[in-house]
Each structure stands twice: as structure tokens, then as C-alpha cells.
Amino acid sequence: MRLGRLACGGAALLALTALTLIPARAFSARNDIALVVHKSNPMSDISSAELRRIFLGDETRWSTNDRITILLLPPGTEEREMFLHSVLKMSDDDFVRHWISLVFQGEASAGPKTASSAASMTKLVAGLPAAVGVLGAADVPSGDSGLKVLRIDGKAPGEDGYRLRR
Amino acid sequence: MLRALSVSRFWSLFTLLFVLIAFEGGIALWVLANFNRSVTELRTMQNAGMQIDEFGLLLNNFVKEMKVSTGIAKQGLGSVPLPSTDALALGARQLELLELQIHSAPLSQLLAGVNSLVAAVQTYGSDLTAGHSDDAMLAYIQTIEPLANRLVSADFPDTRSAILAGVARVSEANRRAGSSARQMLVISLLATLAVGLFLGRLIWAALRQAATQERELQRRASELAIARSIQTSVLPRNFSVPGFDVGAVMLTADEVGGDFYEFRPLRDGGAWVAVGDVTGHGLRAGMVMLMAQSMFALLSEEEQGEPSPTRLLTRLNRSLFHNLRDRLGKDEFMTMVVARLFADGRVVYAGAHTDLLVYRKRDDRVERLPTPGLWLGLVEDVTDATEDREIALAAGDMMLFHTDGVTEARDGQGQAFDMGRLGDRLKEWSGVGAAEAVERIAQTARDWASTTADDISLMAIKRR
Numbered sequence: 001m002r003l004g005r006l007a008c009g010g011a012a013l014l015a016l017t018a019l020t021l022i023p024a025r026a027f028s029a030r031n032d033i034a035l036v037v038h039k040s041n042p043m044s045d046i047s048s049a050e051l052r053r054i055f056l057g058d059e060t061r062w063s064t065n066d067r068i069t070i071l072l073l074p075p076g077t078e079e080r081e082m083f084l085h086s087v088l089k090m091s092d093d094d095f096v097r098h099w100i101s102l103v104f105q106g107e108a109s110a111g112p113k114t115a116s117s118a119a120s121m122t123k124l125v126a127g128l129p130a131a132v133g134v135l136g137a138a139d140v141p142s143g144d145s146g147l148k149v150l151r152i153d154g155k156a157p158g159e160d161g162y163r164l165r166r
Numbered sequence: 167m168l169r170a171l172s173v174s175r176f177w178s179l180f181t182l183l184f185v186l187i188a189f190e191g192g193i194a195l196w197v198l199a200n201f202n203r204s205v206t207e208l209r210t211m212q213n214a215g216m217q218i219d220e221f222g223l224l225l226n227n228f229v230k231e232m233k234v235s236t237g238i239a240k241q242g243l244g245s246v247p248l249p250s251t252d253a254l255a256l257g258a259r260q261l262e263l264l265e266l267q268i269h270s271a272p273l274s275q276l277l278a279g280v281n282s283l284v285a286a287v288q289t290y291g292s293d294l295t296a297g298h299s300d301d302a303m304l305a306y307i308q309t310i311e312p313l314a315n316r317l318v319s320a321d322f323p324d325t326r327s328a329i330l331a332g333v334a335r336v337s338e339a340n341r342r343a344g345s346s347a348r349q350m351l352v353i354s355l356l357a358t359l360a361v362g363l364f365l366g367r368l369i370w371a372a373l374r375q376a377a378t379q380e381r382e383l384q385r386r387a388s389e390l391a392i393a394r395s396i397q398t399s400v401l402p403r404n405f406s407v408p409g410f411d412v413g414a415v416m417l418t419a420d421e422v423g424g425d426f427y428e429f430r431p432l433r434d435g436g437a438w439v440a441v442g443d444v445t446g447h448g449l450r451a452g453m454v455m456l457m458a459q460s461m462f463a464l465l466s467e468e469e470q471g472e473p474s475p476t477r478l479l480t481r482l483n484r485s486l487f488h489n490l491r492d493r494l495g496k497d498e499f500m501t502m503v504v505a506r507l508f509a510d511g512r513v514v515y516a517g518a519h520t521d522l523l524v525y526r527k528r529d530d531r532v533e534r535l536p537t538p539g540l541w542l543g544l545v546e547d548v549t550d551a552t553e554d555r556e557i558a559l560a561a562g563d564m565m566l567f568h569t570d571g572v573t574e575a576r577d578g579q580g581q582a583f584d585m586g587r588l589g590d591r592l593k594e595w596s597g598v599g600a601a602e603a604v605e606r607i608a609q610t611a612r613d614w615a616s617t618t619a620d621d622i623s624l625m626a627i628k629r630r
């Protein structure tokens with residue numbers, strides 16, 4: 001009985017140790033959507049509420065006072081539609097109308113930008129210190145690509161409870 | 167009346183009036199020039215205000231169109247063409263012309279930014295065409311959109327504020343200038359009114375003075391006419407006396423000169439003659455002459471026994487002296503020579519007057535006879551200073567009495583007619599009758615004189 005308990009505890013410890021040591025790419029993040037920023041951005045974790053305020057134009061600057069540049073994949077892509085639905089509870093049309101309204105009313109100086117592809121997205125975010133982009137976690141290049149994946153509500157892509165998951 | 171105004175005063179007033187009019191004209195031109203300049207400047211600034219508002223609308227529309235077109239693009243940003251910058255570039259060129267007029271630093275900065283924006287958008291288009299979509303997108307995010315935002319949110323509002331401030335400044339300057347111009351105009355008009363009143367008073371005073379002078383001239387002219395009437399009306403007209411040819415003439419001066427001559431024929435074939443000249447001119451001289459004439463007429467009638475010019479003169483002087491000094495309080499006096507003609511050709515004379523001239527036919531020469539004595543009216547008794555002198559006139563001889571108006575007649579160079587010329591003229595006209603001789607001599611003297619400042623009187627007695 002005691003041995004059985006020890007065996008169970010050891011297995012759990014081994015599993016936890018293995019989970020901690022495995023890199024982000026190694027998690028089952030294939031269906032997750034990642035939020036990437038420039039590697040110089042001091043932020044590493046963001047709340048869902050903050051994320052919502054940024055993508056609705058209520059928050060326009062980072063803590064460094066740099067103006068936030070929002071980058072999304074083209075309309076119709078799964079990552080974009082899933083992100084808008086999951087975070088903003090909006091369809092793509094509603095999202096576009098919302099931002100056109102903000103721009104026309106002068107409440108936003110710049111709207112979200114559309115990257116033509118994941119590759120383009122990674123290149124742009126790596127080149128724009130104040131950018132934040134949405135793309136599939138599987139499309140995030142490994143190694144020092146100049147990007148940083150943000151945790152959302154303390155969870156990284158692939159982790160249990162990560163909310164941007166297809 | 168205007169002649170009474172002195173020429174210098176007239177020209178002074180005229181010059182002052184001209185200066186005033188010129189001053190007023192200068193102010194009017196200055197105000198007009200400033201008004202035109204300020205209106206032009208205000209119009210320029212107002213036009214600038216309208217142009218910058220139109221341009222702002224253009225810029226704002228471009229930026230919004232650009233943002234919307236990039237925001238709703240289905241494709242990636244790097245493949246979305248941006249709106250045309252043609253209208254923006256054209257508006258910028260028009261504003262550059264405006265900037266040359268108003269020289270606004272914020273406007274210059276705005277135009278520089280717009281030109282950069284236009285260039286960046288064109289570069290974006292070139293990258294798009296070349297397939298460098300990521301470069302185009304980076305350029306858009308890093309350059310075009312921030313620049314557009316800066317233009318809309320900072321440069322344009324700054325420019326508009328500066329131009330509106332300029333409009334306000336020019337309006338205020340115009341208001342102040344207009345106020346200053348109005349004040350200057352009011353002051354100028356008040357000054358003109360004051361000077362006009364002063365001028366009016368001056369002119370009124372001048373006219374009154376002129377009127378007074380004219381009245382004085384009229385009074386003096388009237389006085390002169392009276393005096394001349396007195397002087398000439400009492401002159402003798404009958405010069406008939408046996409054995410003598412007598413003629414006399416008096417050319418009166420502009421003002422009565424106080425000359426006097428008298429001729430009173432007697433029943434014994436002789437006559438009394440008197441020629442004199444009162445000092446001074448005018449009515450007073452005429453009155454003294456009239457007194458002397460009256461006294462001479464009376465005394466010559468009363469003269470009894472052996473005729474004596476000295477005795478007659480002594481009595482005449484005493485009466486004249488008392489009349490002048492005691493009653494009239496005057497200090498006039500007169501020269502007078504009195505002569506008694508006798509039928510046998512003798513002439514006894516006495517008195518103090520200009521020298522007598524006698525043409526002697528036998529010798530064909532002119533004698534000059536002094537008349538020593540005292541002027542009448544100076545002292546009460548002239549008996550001791552007066553003496554009778556006698557000459558005889560032969561047939562053809564001519565004796566000439568004259569007053570100083572003849573010998574002191576001066577030509578334009580100031581040269582007197584003098585005794586020498588008088589003697590020459592006497593000799594020249596000795597062959598004619600006495601009346602013609604004195605007429606000719608008097609006219610010669612008057613022609614010699616440049617002015618008619620004194621009477622010219624002559625009496626000639628020619629022995630037949």
C-alpha cells in the first residue's frame with residue numbers, strides 16, 4: 001500500500017519534472033493561438049481583460065508609452081476568427097466596423113494591421129518593437145527569432161487552461 | 167478793400183492755408199494707404215484661414231481614407247494600395263504660394279511634413295509594385311501612419327491656430343490703426359477748425375483794419391479835396407494892371423502843399439503881390455494859408471501913405487503869430503514875400519522866401535534876388551529882420567516868384583530841378599506872355615519830377 005503510494009507519487013513527480021523541463025514548442029500547442037510581441041517588450045504576461053482593452057482600442061500604449069501596433073492575419077483565417085470570437089466575442093465584420101468607427105470619430109489614431117501570412121507576421125513583429133501579433137502557436141519560430149510569446153492569464157500556449165485554443 | 171491788406175500778410179495767410187490743406191491731404195493719403203494695406207493684409211490672412219481649413223479637411227479625409235482602407239483590407243497591409251496623394255500634393259502647392267505671403271513657421275513645418283508624407287506614400291506604392299510587401303508594411307507602420315497622425319493631430323492644429331492668431335492679430339492691429347486714424351482725423355479736424363477760426367479772426371481783423379484805413383483814406387481824400395478847394399478857390403483870377411503883364415499858375419500836389427499867391431491891383435496903377443508857402447501839408451496848412459490870404463487882403467486894403475511891404479508883413483505876422491500860437495496852439499509858420507508894383511516899373515519887396523529871379527531883356531540874363539528876413543509865425547515881431555528892397559523893371563523884363571516845390575522837384579535819380587534850371591527856363595520863355603511862361607515853366611518842372619509831392623506855384627510879372 002505504502003509502496004503503491006510512493007510509486008504513484010514518484011510518477012507524478014517525474015511527470016511534473018518532465019513538464020517543467022520540456023520547451024514551449026514541445027507542448028501540444030498545435031491548436032493554440034499565440035500572442036507574440038517584440039523580444040524587447042518588458043511584458044511577459046497579460047490578462048484577458050488587458051488583451052480585450054488593447055484589441056478594442058481602449059488601451060493604446062504599452063507601459064513603455066510606445067503606441068501599440070496590432071497585427072492580425074487576413075480576414076477568413078482560422079486564427080483571426082478564433083481570436084476575435086474568443087477574446088472579443090466579435091465577428092470579423094463587427095471588429096472592422098468597430099475600428100472604422102473609432103478611426104472616424106478620432107478616438108483611435110491607428111487601427112489594426114493585417115499581415116498577409118504568418119511568416120510576414122513574424123517578420124513584422126520582429127521589426128516593430130511596439131507590435132503585438134496573433135498567429136498560430138505552431139507558426140512561432142523556434143530559437144532567437146526576435147519574438148516573445150506572451151502568457152495569457154499566466155498560461156502559455158500548450159499549457160492547461162490556456163484560453164486561446166482551437 | 168483788398169488793396170488795404172498788406173501784400174506780405176496776404177501771402178502769409180495764403181501760405182498758411184496752403185500748408186494746412188497740404189497737411190490735411192497728407193493725413194488723408196496716409197490714412198487711405200494704411201487702410202488699403204491693412205485691408206489687403208486682413209484679406210490675405212482671412213484667405214489663409216479659409217485655405218488652411220480646406221487643406222485640413224483634405225488632409226483629414228486622406229488620413230482617414232488611408233486608415234480605413236488599410237484597416238478593412240482583406241489582404242495583408244503590404245498588398246493594399248494607399249489612397250491617391252494627388253489632391254493632397256495640389257493643396258500643398260497652393261499653400262506653398264500662401265506661405266510666401268504670410269511667412270508662417272508652423273505652415274512651413276506642415277508643408278514639409280505633407281511633402282514627406284506624399285513621398286513616403288509614393289515609396290510605399292513602389293514597394294508594393296516591386297512585391298516588397300513587408301517593406302511596404304513596415305514603412306506604413308513606422309513612417310506613414312505616425313507621420314499622418316502627427317500632421318493631423320499636431321502640425322495642422324498648430325498651423326491653424328497660428329493663422330487664426332494671425333487673423334486676430336491683424337484684425338486687432340487694424341482696429342487699433344482705425345482707432346488711431348479716427349483720433350488723428352478728429353484732432354486734425356479740430357486743429358483745422360481752430361486754425362480756421364484763427365484765420366477767420368485774422369482776416370476779419372485785417373478787413374476791419376483795411377476798412378478803417380479805407381475810411382481814413384476817404385476822410386483824408388475828402389479833407390484833401392476841401393483843402394485843395396480852399397487853396398485854389400481863393401487864388402486871384404484878375405491879374406490886370408496897366409504896364410504889366412502878370413500870370414500865375416499853381417499845380418497842386420497829391421496832398422495840399424500850402425502854397426499861396428495873391429495879386430491885388432490898385433487904383434493908382436500899381437498892385438500888391440504876395441507869394442508864400444506854409445510849412446507842412448494838408449488841411450492845417452490850407453487853413454494857415456487861408457488866414458494869411460485873408461490878412462493880406464485886408465492889410466493891403468488898409469495900407470496908407472507910402473506903401474511898405476515890410477510894414478504889411480510885420481502886421482500880418484503879428485496877427486498870424488497870435489492866431490497860431492495863442493488861439494490854435496499850432497507851431498506852423500510860413501515863408502512869404504510881398505511886393506508892391508508901381509506904375510513906373512518899380513518893384514518894392516520884402517519878406518523871407520525863395521529867391522526872386524529877374525530876366526533882364528537888355529542884358530539877356532537872369533538876376534537872382536535873395537529875400538532875407540524871418541519866416542512868418544515864428545516870432546511876434548519881424549520888423550527888425552525885414553527890410554524893403556527895390557528894383558526897377560524895364561520893358562521886356564520879367565520878374566518870377568516861385569515856391570520851393572519848383573526848385574525841389576526831383577527826378578528819378580533824386581536830382582533837383584534847382585535854381586539854375588529855373589533861371590534857364592525863365593530865360594527861354596521870357597519872350598512869351600507871363601501866363602504862358604509860367605505855364606510852360608511849371609509843366610517843365612512837373613515833368614522833371616518823379617512824384618507830385620509838393621505844390622508847384624509860379625507868378626511872373628513882365629514889364630510891358
